[in-house]
Amino acid sequence: MEISGLDFFLINVLSYIAGLSTGLLVCCKHKEKFFCSSENQERELDGFQAQPYSPPPQAAVLASAPPPEQLNKGVRIVLE
Secondary structure (H helix, E strand, C coil), rough: CCCCCHHHHHHHHHHHHHHHHHHHHHHHHHHHCCCCCCHHHHHHCCCCCCCCCCCCCCCCHHHHHHHCCHHCCCCCCCCC
């Protein structure tokens, strides 16, 4: 089966229109959730109490390398 340029174009246009219409239908169905009115936001913010910023707790810093006197000086391989 051979697909011509027109077939390819029509399939792409139909897919685009189907996706756009599906998105618009979902948006219209759930518009109360997506587009909150300013009254709803003001009601939600009335119960909110602003608290001062406190930085997160810091973890103790531990060294992960052994002390310098315990470091290996290297391995020498001699081939005879």
